[in-house]
Amino acid sequence: MTHGPASGTPRTLFFRLSVRLALVGLVFLVVELAAVVWMYVRNSNELDQLLVTAEADRIAGDIPQMQANGAVPEALRQPTAAGTRRAFLIHERGGGVIARLNDGDLKIADEPPASFLVIRTQRESWGDRFLLSGTRRVAVGQHPFWITVAISGHGFQPFVPVIFNEIRFHVIFPLLLLSLMFLLFNFSVVRSTLRPLQRTITAINAIDPAQVETRIKAEASSREVAALVSAVNAMLERIERSVRALKDFAGDAAHELRTPLAVMMLSIGKLPDSPEKAKLEVDAQRMKRLVNQMLDMSHATALELDPDRRADLAAIAREVVTELTPLAVVRGHSISFMDQGTAAVHGHGEAIGRALRNLVENALTHTPAGTPVEVTVGPGPQLDVRDHGPGIPEDRRTEVLQRFRRLDRSRPDGAGLGLAIVSTIMTLHGGVMRIEDAHGGGARIRLVFREGGAAIPT
Amino acid sequence: MRVLLAEDNPRLASLIAEGLEAEGFVLERFGSLSAARESVAVDRYDLFLIDLGMPDGDGIDFVRAVRRAGNTTPILVITARNGLGDRVGGLDSGADDYLVKPFDMPELAARCRALLRRPGACLGTTLNVENLDFDTIAREVRISGQVIHVPPRECDLLERLMRRAGHVVSKASLEDTMYALSSEVSPNALEAVVSRLRRRLVAEKARVVLHTAHGIGYMLAPAAQAGQVERGAPR
Numbered sequence: 001m002t003h004g005p006a007s008g009t010p011r012t013l014f015f016r017l018s019v020r021l022a023l024v025g026l027v028f029l030v031v032e033l034a035a036v037v038w039m040y041v042r043n044s045n046e047l048d049q050l051l052v053t054a055e056a057d058r059i060a061g062d063i064p065q066m067q068a069n070g071a072v073p074e075a076l077r078q079p080t081a082a083g084t085r086r087a088f089l090i091h092e093r094g095g096g097v098i099a100r101l102n103d104g105d106l107k108i109a110d111e112p113p114a115s116f117l118v119i120r121t122q123r124e125s126w127g128d129r130f131l132l133s134g135t136r137r138v139a140v141g142q143h144p145f146w147i148t149v150a151i152s153g154h155g156f157q158p159f160v161p162v163i164f165n166e167i168r169f170h171v172i173f174p175l176l177l178l179s180l181m182f183l184l185f186n187f188s189v190v191r192s193t194l195r196p197l198q199r200t201i202t203a204i205n206a207i208d209p210a211q212v213e214t215r216i217k218a219e220a221s222s223r224e225v226a227a228l229v230s231a232v233n234a235m236l237e238r239i240e241r242s243v244r245a246l247k248d249f250a251g252d253a254a255h256e257l258r259t260p261l262a263v264m265m266l267s268i269g270k271l272p273d274s275p276e277k278a279k280l281e282v283d284a285q286r287m288k289r290l291v292n293q294m295l296d297m298s299h300a301t302a303l304e305l306d307p308d309r310r311a312d313l314a315a316i317a318r319e320v321v322t323e324l325t326p327l328a329v330v331r332g333h334s335i336s337f338m339d340q341g342t343a344a345v346h347g348h349g350e351a352i353g354r355a356l357r358n359l360v361e362n363a364l365t366h367t368p369a370g371t372p373v374e375v376t377v378g379p380g381p382q383l384d385v386r387d388h389g390p391g392i393p394e395d396r397r398t399e400v401l402q403r404f405r406r407l408d409r410s411r412p413d414g415a416g417l418g419l420a421i422v423s424t425i426m427t428l429h430g431g432v433m434r435i436e437d438a439h440g441g442g443a444r445i446r447l448v449f450r451e452g453g454a455a456i457p458t
Numbered sequence: 459m460r461v462l463l464a465e466d467n468p469r470l471a472s473l474i475a476e477g478l479e480a481e482g483f484v485l486e487r488f489g490s491l492s493a494a495r496e497s498v499a500v501d502r503y504d505l506f507l508i509d510l511g512m513p514d515g516d517g518i519d520f521v522r523a524v525r526r527a528g529n530t531t532p533i534l535v536i537t538a539r540n541g542l543g544d545r546v547g548g549l550d551s552g553a554d555d556y557l558v559k560p561f562d563m564p565e566l567a568a569r570c571r572a573l574l575r576r577p578g579a580c581l582g583t584t585l586n587v588e589n590l591d592f593d594t595i596a597r598e599v600r601i602s603g604q605v606i607h608v609p610p611r612e613c614d615l616l617e618r619l620m621r622r623a624g625h626v627v628s629k630a631s632l633e634d635t636m637y638a639l640s641s642e643v644s645p646n647a648l649e650a651v652v653s654r655l656r657r658r659l660v661a662e663k664a665r666v667v668l669h670t671a672h673g674i675g676y677m678l679a680p681a682a683q684a685g686q687v688e689r690g691a692p693r
Contacts, residue, residue, distance in 0.1 A: 258538035259467050262560035266473035269563045281562075288560050318674060322626040325671040329679055336672030 014190045021182045025175060032171050040163055041156075048132050049121045050162045055080050056136035056147045059088055063140045066090070066099040077101065081161055084153035091146040098145065106152055108133070113146045129154045196225040204232060212240040244302075251298030254291045261287055289361075293417040296354050300424040303351055311349035313342045313449070317377045320356045324364070332369030335360065342378035345449040347429045352447075355425040356383055358418040359445050363387035367442070381431075381449040388442040397435045422447070459483045459574065460502070464494040464517065465509040465536070474507070477563040478570065490514045498524065503531055505573060508553070510537040518551045525552035532573035536561075568624070585620040588665040588680045592620050601662045611636060612655040619668070619678035628675040652676055 040047050062076050079086035087106045090098040095112035102108075113120070113135050121134035133150045151158070203216045215236060218229045265284045271277045321337040328335045345352075356375070363373045367389030376384040392400060400419045419433070422445075426433045431449040438444035461483045465471040468489065475485040486501070488494040491512045498506075506524065510517035521533055535553040554573055557566060585592040591600040594617060599608045608616060614636050618627055633648055656668045669677045 255538050258559040259470060263467070263470050263473060265560045265562050266470070266477060269477070270473070284560070291560075318628075321671060321674050322628065325626045325669065325674070325677055326624050326679065329667075329669050329677065334670075334672065337674050339673070 013194065014187060017186050017190060018183060021186055022179065025179050025182065029171065029175050032175070033167060036167055036171055037163065040159070040166070044159075045121075045123070047159045047162060048123050049119075049134070050166065051081060051151065051159060052121050052132055052134035052149055053136060054162055054165065055086060055088070055149045055151065056134075056138065059090065059147050059149070060136075060138040060140060060145070063090065063098065063138075063145060070099070072099055072101050079103075079151065081151070081153065081158035083155075084151050084158045086152075087150045089148045091148070093144055106150055108148050108150050113148065117146065193222070196221045197228070200225055200229055200232075207236075212236070212243045247298060247301050250294055251302070254294035254298065257287075257291050261291060290417075293358075293421060296358070296421045297417050297424065300351060300354065300421050300428070303348060303425075303428055305346075305348055305428055307346070309346065309348055310344040311347040311352050312344050313352070313381065313383055314339045314377045316349055316353045317356060317375055317383055320353055320360060321375050324357065324360050327361070328364055328373065331364050333364050333367070334372045335364075336372060336374050338374070338376045340376060340378035342381055343451075345381045345429075345451075347431075347449065351425045351428070352383075355422040355447060356385070358421050359383075359385040359447075362418045363389070363443070366390070371442075381451050383447040384444065385446075386438050386442060386444045388438075391437055391441065391443040392435050394437075400435075459504045461485050461505045461507055461570070462488065462494060462497065462501075462503045463507045464488045464491060464512060464520070465507070466490065466511075466513050467509075474566065478567065481567045481570075483570065491517065491520050494520065495523070498529070505570060506531055506533040507570070508533060508535050510535055510539060521551045521553050534569055534573055572621075585617070585623075587620055587623045587678060590620070590659075590664045590666050592617055601659075601664045604662075606658075606662050608655075608658065611651050612658065615651055615655055616678075619676060623666075623678050624680075626671045626675050626677045630675075632675065 058080055059076060062073050065073060085103040085106050087100075087102045087108050089100045089108040089110065091112045092098050093115065097110065100108075100110075117135055118137045119135070121132065124131045124133075129152070131150065131152045133148070135146055135148045138145050138147060200216060207214045207216075215233045216229050218226045261284070265281075265288070268277060268280045268284055271280070317339075318337060321335050325335055360373060360375060363385055367373070367387045371388035373388075374384075374386040376386070423433050426447055429449055431447060434446045434448060436444045436446065459482065461478060463471060463474060463478075463485050465474065465487070466489050471487050471489070475487055478485055483505075486497060486503070488497065491514050494508075506521075508517040508520055512520075517535060517537070521535065524531070524533065532555075533553045534555045534557060536557050536559065538559045555569055557569055585594060589602045591603075592598075593600075597613055597617075599606055599613065599616065615632060618632055618635055629648060636651070637647070652668065652670075659666060659668060665681045666678055667681050669679060671677060
């Protein structure tokens with residue numbers, strides 16, 4: 001597995017491919033340069049022609065000026081190639097001389113070239129030295145002119161500018177064009193190649209961490225992306241397994257605790273009555289509640305909601321209040337139930353019952369004896385538990401939703417799981433739990449469910 | 459009262475057996491479902507106490523088999539399972555009641571007695587809460603042994619409440635039993651009977667309280683004692 005640069009953000013694939021393509025282009029450039037140079041060195045005829053043509057072209061550019069004042073411009077007196085001497089002669093149609101330049105003893109015979117002559121080049125060599133002469137027919141403003149040039153020099157150096165020119169036009173320019181096309185090609189290829197990858201990344205990002213069973217759909221377009229998708233899915237599979245194992249563990253542990261706890265409670269029951277026995281019984285009851293809450297939490301997290309399942313909030317609330325009234329009586333509370341009219345909601349009746357049960361148990365635990373607890377269902381898809389205790393301070397309402405978090409840590413009862421269970425169950429139902437201050441003191445906790453699948457404004 | 463107990467944890471089994479024997483039950487203990495099955499085939503019991511998680515199978519299957527064989531003996535299932543939906547599953551299989559571990563002896567004994575009182579079972583005829591007794595056959599109410607006069611409507615109400623003592627009985631079901639034959643029941647009729655009965659119980663110094671669960675129904679419970687250990691409601 002390769003990693004990007006150790007520091008900073010890794011380069012884009014587009015950049016990396018471009019760099020590689022540029023390197024290929026560079027190698028190509030060097031090879032082609034070598035080839036061109038080698039070709040011209042081997043074939044000096046070609047160079048001769050090119051040099052003569054270059055001089056003629058340069059001179060042709062100044063013909064209008066020379067026609068006007070008859071003098072050769074100062075710039076034109078210098079030859080194109082350094083280290084050479086050069087003479088030229090310009091004829092017009094009919095043999096008239098337009099301009100002439102001699103360089104010492106290098107001069108051109110004043111003999112007009114044949115009118116049909118277009119191009120002529122001739123070389124004479126003596127060892128290292130050479131004398132080139134040639135004629136080019138050029139057209140300036142509809143009129144033909146014949147430029148005859150003689151260049152004398154030695155060695156290879158005079159041809160370097162010509163070769164350079166050749167390279168510029170025949171190597172560098174095409175290569176630039178090619179590079180530009182490479183870049184465009186690279187850009188579009190990278191884009192179209194990465195598009196399925198981008199879609200896959202979007203799909204991976206969209207995975208809800210709470211939905212461990214989610215898998216990504218494979219892109220059919222490329223085998224590489226399909227391989228990535230299946231690798232990610234395999235990873236999700238492993239994550240799901242470990243998440244489930246983790247979830248199950250708390251539940252399994254709590255479950256396994258139940259039999260020893262039953263043994264313990266029955267053993268305590270056999271002890272002769274004493275203050276110690278009473279304390280042990282209270283401790284055992286607390287442990288029982290903790291184990292039950294851990295299981296509730298574990299079940300709530302593992303619960304999957306059947307989309308067709310309906311729950312009758314009024315019936316659920318009535319059952320919970322009925323079940324909890326004996327506990328309320330023992331603790332010196334009264335519970336009342338009021339039905340303000342509600343419809344069936346989409347949900348898991350028993351889970352909703354557990355949520356409400358935890359709310360009522362909380363209210364019975366955290367409010368002074370003698371105060372009533374009011375359970376109301378409706379109006380609409382909501383359950384409402386109101387108590388007359390100290391309430392929950394606004395700045396701690398998020399905190400109480402966390403597991404094992406209690407407002408009053410000096411109280412020994414409760415594990416601080418109650419509201420976390422309620423919150424988990426409500427999230428599963430796409431509903432919300434709202435903690436409010438009741439008019440006239442006390443806390444009011446509302447469980448608001450979705451109506452007809454609509455989202456609940458927060 | 460012969461009770462079959464199928465429980466694989468020997469310690470729990472002996473504690474349950476001792477506790478119930480102290481309440482007057484006679485227990486036969488089995489550590490496996492197969493042994494329990496053999497015994498059911500030849501012996502008669504008044505109640506089955508079945509732990510669902512047995513080493514040689516699921517107690518639910520045992521319950522189903524017993525019911526399929528036409529055996530109507532009351533069955534109380536004891537289980538450590540309490541998943542969402544487990545309760546319904548347990549009762550659907552034919553069990554009459556469901557007790558989740560951990561529990562204490564009074565709760566278990568009360569559940570057993572409640573099942574034995576059900577119609578069809580061989581049941582005791584006297585209901586008792588604290589110093590209050592109700593003879594269901596003679597329809598006689600006694601407080602601390604003294605027979606007191608209770609009018610028929612209040613008597614019906616008291617019987618219903620005593621059968622479910624410690625639990626809330628819904629208004630609707632009370633109205634159904636008390637006014638089954640009347641075509642019209644005024645909304646306050648039940649409240650009136652309840653308040654008369656409540657005054658009578660107080661006047662006769664019964665150590666029970668008739669609680670109102672507002673919006674739900676009524677509950678008869680022993681009067682609260684100082685230092686009483688609270689027991690969680692059954693779940």
